[in-house]
């Protein structure tokens with residue numbers, strides 16, 4: 001409720017003319033320059049409005065954009081790391097772990113490339129996934145876990161379209177009528193004993209003969225597998241498609257054959273090498 | 287605020303000008319007539335000499351010397367480390383102060399320093415009012431320096447007022463230009479010196495002067511040049527009155543026992559012109575010469591009592607002492623005193639200063655405590671630290687033989703200036719085996735570069751057959767081989783539900 005602007009008796013200061021419940025406000029004038037700073041800020045914001053992109057779909061006069069700036073910075077960053085990438089391409093992969101800064105760079109680059117390309121199947125932490133996506137952090141390998149083998153698998157893929165692909169095919173013992181369901185059950189029973197699990201002894205005994213006839217050629221006498229042929233070990237705790245009896249019966253009956261693309265055409269040589277070193281460093285590398 | 291502090295500001299005389307002649311009118315009295323937005327009333331402080339002016343000159347010299355010289359002090363930290371005694375290395379993420387070096391995560395030392403500074407400011411204000419504002423604040427120091435330049439170029443108060451009223455002429459332009467040029471020079475030197483706290487001074491000063499330094503350096507020099515010029519040349523007392531938060535809450539630190547600049551109204555009133563040769567009976571000592579207002583850098587009248595604008599510089603004390611000397615009255619009509627003593631004196635008693643008051647003791651104890659904590663923290667600052675990031679994906683890794691593995695990323699902070707070796711060990715899980723990724727070293731010795739963080743991936747493996755709870759607390763330890771100093775960090779070993 002505006003009242004009369006008058007001089008306050010106690011302080012000798014003018015009032016603002018504002019009164020609330022009998023309390024009047026003394027006028028403590030704001031300096032004019034403060035007001036001008038406020039107007040200057042408004043003017044500044046107008047300039048900003050015009051120079052930089054403000055309204056959707058309308059670029060600013062300066063033509064600046066966040067996307068272009070990102071592209072610039074990415075290009076600058078790529079140019080900056082190019083010498084490192086060249087060194088990675090020209091150094092033998094086996095020598096990189098011993099070369100300090102280059103190894104750190106390769107691991108960091110491999111981690112980034114893994115997240116971009118490999119994580120969808122193998123998982124962000126490379127733990128793999130049920131249904132044929134192997135873990136890369138454990139100590140079990142299907143096609144080999146030394147630097148050379150990992151590098152080949154990444155470059156050429158598994159059952160991929162590449163000429164040098166990792167290639168193996170297990171027979172479909174059930175679908176193609178090579179074994180009867182009873183024989184498959186017996187074989188699975190025997191396979192369970194390879195990893196030390198309790199089974200029905202008589203069935204396992206029958207399965208042993210079938211295993212010797214049909215499976216040993218690839219999986220080996222004791223079922224330890226064969227890295228050359230991509231035949232997984234049946235004698236340990238790691239099962240790509242499940243290790244219970246039903247899963248093993250299914251594997252025997254219809255066979256399995258996961259596919260991994262070849263990366264040699266899609267990723268450059270340095271990136272494949274960095275990926276190789278990264279995967280090797282995850283804990284299972286030989 | 288205690289009631290004693292609330293000295294009502296006397297209303298300006300009913301007929302302005304009556305009995306004042308060409309008297310100096312305080313800014314507050316002029317502003318009281320303004321509308322909601324007030325024009326700035328330019329203050330033309332008059333030069334003054336006396337005890338407090340001398341103290342201010344001495345401190346000004348001291349503070350400027352410290353400011354300009356500190357970046358040039360050297361401190362040998364051995365090879366590879368900067369040898370600047372005080373340096374904040376932002377790109378390198380290190381701060382150096384003599385023998386102390388802090389990493390970014392140790393910024394709490396800086397926090398502690400700021401807490402100490404705040405407490406010291408509270409203590410000083412409780413004891414002596416706004417001595418910080420009047421004597422030590424950079425705003426005051428640089429404004430004083432700028433006013434000195436102004437006085438040398440344009441003359442004292444009256445000459446400057448005349449110059450400002452004059453129409454523009456070549457002579458006026460020349461004086462103004464000279465003043466602003468010197469001001470800008472000082473501002474440039476101020477901004478330039480500020481940069482030297484963030485770079486190696488001797489090695490950077492050459493490129494800066496040749497125009498070959500980093501553009502970022504010139505940006506900051508420019509920024510501090512402009513702010514110095516604006517704040518010390520143009521804004522001056524407006525900073526203290528309108529921008530600085532400190533005057534707004536300093537009254538919480540003041541009480542009636544704080545020694546502050548105060549006009550002894552009981553002695554000065556009733557004020558009035560005094561004719562030479564007439565007596566002093568029946569009147570106060572104040573001859574209403576308004577010298578105290580003329581010298582005040584914030585343009586206020588200390589005779590109006592305690593005011594927000596007063597920075598406690600004591601220049602009005604000097605001015606009035608000179609006047610009292612001339613008219614043959616005892617000095618210190620305006621003086622440093624407590625309001626309690628002033629009240630007592632008005633009643634014909636005295637009240638000795640109470641230095642030891644609860645608030646003083648509380649501030650002292652707090653300063654002691656914070657100081658002790660900081661000294662202890664500095665003395666016990668480790669030269670090695672270990673931190674652990676546990677892998678979250680996967681939480682655990684089943685191995686072919688039925689064993690179980692957890693993976694961790696460890697970071698070893700080597701805060702020394704040499705490459706150091708550390709032996710890693712795991713505690714809390716006797717069956718577990720520790721391994722470092724990529725190393726087949728059974729000794730588990732890892733190293734870290736000088737003044738750097740080393741990152742390693744480590745694996746903890748528990749063999750098949752061990753039954754573990756879902757989570758087992760473990761500790762990793764890194765033992766510094768040379769000194770035996772151990773850094774530990776806790777984590778957990780996770781296993782699937784049994």
Ligand code: SF4
Nearest residue numbers: 572573575576578606
């Ligand atoms: S300088 Fe001293 S005598 Fe002169 S007006 Fe101020 S208080 Fe009064």
Ligand code: SF4
Nearest residue numbers: 582596597599600602
């Ligand atoms: S009133 Fe006196 S002490 Fe306060 S700012 Fe002015 S000159 Fe300084």
